[in-house]
Amino acid sequence: MYGNLIDALPSVLSLGNLLAVVIGVVAGICVGALPGLSATMAISVLIPFTFGMDPLVALGMMAGIYNGAMYGGSIPAVLLRIPGTPAAVATSFDGYPMAQQGRGGYALQVAVVSSALGGIVSALVLMLLAPPLAKVTLLFGPTEIFWVAVFGMSAIVFLLGGDVLKGLISAAFGVFVSLVGADTITGAERYTFGHLELLDGINIVVLLVGLYALPPAIGLLEEVRDFDTENTGRLNTTSIWKAIPGMLKYWKTWVRSSIIGVFVGILPGAGGSMAAFLSYNEARRASKNPEEWGKGEPEGVAASETSNNADTAAALIPALTLGIPGTAVAAVMLGGLLIHGLQPGPMLFRDNPEIVFGFMWQFLFAAVLLIFLGGALATNSFAQVLRLPxxxxxxxxxxxVFIGVYSINGRMFDVYLMLGFGLIGYFMDKLKFPLPPVVLGLILGGFAEQNLRLALRIGGGDWGILASSPTAKILIGMILLVVLMPLFSRLRRSRKANRVAG
Amino acid sequence: MGFKSIAIATALILSSSMSTAALADYPEKRIDMIVGFAAGGGTDVMARTIGPYLEKYLGNDTSVVVKNMPGASGQIGVTAVAEARPDGYTIGTYNLPGTMARTLDRDADYDADSFTYLANVVNDPNVIVTPKNSDIDTMDKLVEAAQKRPGAVTVAMSSLGGDDHFFLQKLSDVTDADYTVVPFSGSAPARSALMGGHVTMGIINVSEVVAFRDELNVLGIASEERSSLADDIPTFKEQGVDLVNGALRGFVAPANLPDNVKAKLLDAFQKTYDDPDFQQAMRRSGNPTELALGDDFKSLNAEQLELAKRIWETHPWK
Amino acid sequence: MNSEPTNTAAERSGGIDPDLIAGVVIVLGAGVLLTRTTDMPGMTALLPVTMLSALIILGILMIGRCALRHRRRTTASIKVFDNAKRFVGIIAAIAIYVAAVALLGFYTTTAVMIPVVAWCFGYRSLKGVLLADLIFTGGIAIVFVLLMGQELPTEFFLR
Structure with a gap:
């Protein structure tokens, strides 16, 4: 199998195929960086266009776009607090405060280096470990996936923000939005109000753009939004190569977040935003100064950006081997494979090794290219754009925002929906309802519900099935650990304080 | 939605004045082919594969342009076809039994009479699969297990109200046993759950199993004759179980298509189907072909609707 | 639960606490949606009912908190509109833009909207506005029409 990897290299190195990756990365950074446009939209627009193209050219562009957009999304997240892609929400937690402090340039450098590292790890994992990891994916049936979703939900606790009540309302709202559409089990309609467009549920991009991109646009026109373009526009960057040595102290976060990103990637349906939330959380938990997080801690940017790129190639492992995409973007990319007659499955690796392994190389190149293309060049030019009046x-x-939402399915309905979310988002922002719990609720709510119900059906209604497999037991243990640990440590601290006082 | 209807009305007025004149020379402009799924799905690939052949056999240097209108498992696209003007410049993909089943379990703005049936091109028979390490590797063992404890056999499939669900209902009738349906919203997740051994058996289509022959046991195929995609899979009929069912994919136009346009389109579909290059392209994309043209397709549709009605009345799924 | 920064100065005693309005809207909205779960099958309705009930309870808690705050004469310093007139103008502009895109087509509307909105909301440089308009609309047209062949709502004069 590794022989195939070497054999696939020459065709990848041909000028046309390399150029495709370069174009893809640049396009991806632009798409990610422009508020409103997302990787999902870019690739779904690209797919019909690639029909009849050489497969490696098409796939190279997609690999480039995917990687580029995952980093590009951090640019507006840092500079404007508008996550360019769903996965960049966690990047804005610390990135935007850094920009307000005039350290936006450094935040973006951390983001690009972390993104590239995450992408490289992910590509290497895809190249070297795809078949064994596909076996890991198979261990996760509905029961196990349900527990993973619950594990992800435990992150909500840390996203609630200062006002617990409002945080919970946000989370409940997010879960509710995830339930709109046809019930995935029976097909019964929930809150579709007779609109066919709502049957498949609400696309995360529609919600995200509405909540995150529209209110700042309104704020810009109101001329009252508190971002200081004077400050964020001037990035004060040193050369990225000089900045890298200073970042080496984040190595633990890089390693941890890469592992989390890869793990979330190989699970069907979870996605880059969950990876970013989880790894942000874990990094904060491991940090010596958790109270600094959310106020401009570069390590938070590193955690989020590493894992959302570590998710990219890994999400293709279940997509290529089993036909079940690990993320929404991977789902669209799977369409890009199918359109070239490349059916996922073990046969794909046997019948079309030069394409599959070539595709993997392209992921690696795209990740490496990020440092060169995403560094000074792209970052500075976008900072210029943000200096516009x-x-x-x-x-x-x-x-x-209109283009980004309209192009996903080519219909106005999604635009109207997005405007509705925009209004809700505007008022939520003003009344200090935290937005991240909405996103997490939307991603995980319906997902957890569906898998729970599938599990119960398999178990014939017996709730005992939820703890029946060893994988499920391990996951339950992990959740308990994560939820109870902070409680214990707080208890210990207060007891210690009592002892000191007494 | 006010804007939309005004926009549609304006568009209708503008275009109706232009194209009533000459239907004799059909086609004289581009033909939109509406696909109810996103680019890259099985139906989309079929549409894009057939497009160039239709262009070739319709002549007049016409172009066939695929328009994706995804959503509501194809219903948005098929509704758009039903509501389009019957001039031959809008045709669309059509999936059975899904499209007809939606007229029963949802409010649909179309019915069986809303279409001119052109050609059904793909017939993808159902197969029963079990995990590789499962003890159940023949139909006899499956039936025995299902009859021993009602509901003990869990069945992974893509959704309720689709071909796999109807197949299960037939199986349930034929084998006189109860099964537990586990709808995974998609064949690939169902197949993966099966490979991981989380369910007892699965019902998918033959095109979805050919790439996974080493990972799964295939107990049989629900077609009259063995499939050319995998001719070592025995049919259920060979095994003494009368089961024939599958997913059908074809093309329709709005109802009341002018006769000369219809004739021209049917002719083009027939010639396309007979083209060996087309057959090879379909095989490469994993689509098992079987042609039902015009009235044959219409009666096929009626048959499928009848089946859906029967199951909806006896075992409503929601 | 009153951990958020509160402002004891009753500087805006005339207005109603925005949190109160939000709480009422949440309770009413969730209540209305809750009535629509009655015709759903049991398992389908389970999670929606749970979530909506949670929203109602949380909304009531929020209203209660407002009442408490009102009695203590401490009002959270939340300013909803910095400039209500402008806000209405912006919302109207967005609504007109979207409606016009559906009616007249994307490129026509966008080419008009960008300079008009930028001008109305304070960017008064004719040259700058037109240049930005040309670059943006032209750039989108090049990418979407020439490179990708992707359709945005069609122009009225092309239909």
Whole structure:
């Protein structure tokens, strides 16, 4: 199998195929960086266009876009607090405060290096470990996936923000939104109000763009939004190569977040945003100064960006071997494979090794290219864009938001829906309801429900099935550990304090 | 939705004045082929594969452009076809039994009379699969297990109200046993759950199993004759179980298509189907072909609707 | 639960606490949606009912908290609109833009909207506005029409 890997290399190195990756990365960074446009949208627009193209050219572009967009999404997340992609939500937690402190350039450098590292790890895992990891994926039936979703939900606790009540309302709202559409088990309709467009549920991009991109655009036009373009526009960057040695102290976060990203990637349906939330959480938990997080801790940016890129190639492991994509973007990319007659499954590796392994190489190249293309060049030019006069920037974002949402399914309905979420988002923002729990609730709510119900069906209604497999038991143990650990440590601390006092 | 209807009305007025004149020279402009799924799905690949052949056999240097209108498992696209003007410049993909089943379990803005049936091109028979390490590796063992304890056999499939669900209902009738349905919203997740041994058996289509022959036991195929995609899989009929069922994919136009346009389209579909290059392209994309043209397709549709009705009345799934 | 920064100065005693309005809206909204779960099958309705009930309870808690705060004469310093007039103008502009895109087509509307909105909301440089308009709309047209062949809502004069 590793022989195939070497054999596939020459065709990848041909000029056309390399160029495809370069174009893809640049396009991906742009798409990610422009508020409103997402990787999902970019690849779904690209797919019909690639029909009749050489497969490696098409796939190379997609690999580039995927990697590029995962980093590109961090640019507006840092500079404007508008996550360019769903997975960049966690990046904005610390990235935006850094930009406010005039350290936006450093935040972006951390983001690009972390993204590239995550992407490289992910590509190597895809190249070297795809078949064994596909076996790991198979261990996760509905029961186990349900527990993973619950594990992800435990992160909500840390996202609630200062006001627990409002945080919980946000989370409940997110879960509720995830339930709109046809019930995945019976097909019974929930809150579709007779609209066919709602039957498949609400696309995360529609919600995200509405909640995160529209309110700032309104704020820009209101001319009151508190971002200081004077400050965030000037990035004060040193050369990225000089900045890297200073980042080496994040190595633990890089390693941990890469593992989390890869793990979440190989699970069907979870996605990059869950990877980013989880790894942000774990990094904060491991940190010596958790109270600094959310106020401009570069390690938070590193954690989020490493794992959302570590998720990219890993998400293709179940997609290529089993036909079950690990993320929404991977799902669209699977369409890109099918359109070239590449059916996922073990036969794919046997029948078309030069394409499959070539595709893996392209992922690796795309990740490496990120440092060169995503560094000074792209970052600085986008910082320039953000220096545009505010009313102009606001108008442009409104138009971009339209394009981004319309192009996913080519229909106006999604645009109207997005506008509705935009209004809700505007008021939530003003009333200090935290937005991240909404996103997490939407990602995990329906997902957890579906798998729980599938598990119960398999178990014939017996709740005991939830703890029946060894994998499930391990997961339950992990959840208990994560939820109870902070309680214990707090208890110990207060007891110690009592002893000191007494 | 006010804007939309005004927009549609304007579009209708503008275009109706232009194209009533000459239907004789059909086609004289581009033909939109509406696909109810996102680019890259099985139906989409079929549409894009057939497009160039239709262009070739319709002549007049026409172009066939695929338009994806995904959503509601194809219903949005098929509704758009039903509501389009019957001039031959809008045709669309059509999936059975799903499209007809939706007229029963949902409010649909179309019914069996809303279409001119052109050609059904793909017939993808159902197969029963079990995990590789399962003891149940023949139909006899499966039936025995299902009859021993009602509901003990869990069946992974893609969704309720689809071909796999109807097949299970037939199986349940024929074998006189109860099964527990586990709908995974997609064949690939169902297949993976099966490979991981989380369910007892699965019902998918033959095109979805050919790449996984080493990982799964295939107990039989629900077609009259063995499939050319995998001719070592015995049919259920050979095994003495009368089961024939599958997913059908074809093309329709809005109802009341002018006769000359219909004739021209049917002719083009027939010629496309007879083209060996087309057959090879379909095989490469994993689509088992079987042609039912015009009235044959219409009666096939009626048959499928009848089946869906029977099951909906006896075992409503929601 | 009153951990958020509160402002004791009753500087805006005239207005109603926005949290109160939000709480009422949440309770009413969730209540209305809850009535629509009655015709759903049991398992289908389970999670929606749970979530909506949770929203109602949380909403009531929030209203209660407002009442408490009101009695203690401490009001959270939340300013909803920095400029209500502008806000209404922006919402109207967005609504008109989206409606016009559906009616007249994407490129026509966008080419008009960007300079008008930028001008109305304070960017008064004719040259800058037109240049930005040309670059943006032209750029989108190049990418979507020439490179990708992707359709955005069609122009009225092309239909």
């Amino acid at each position: 505010r009313p102009l920037l606001g108008a442009i974002i409104i138009s971009l």
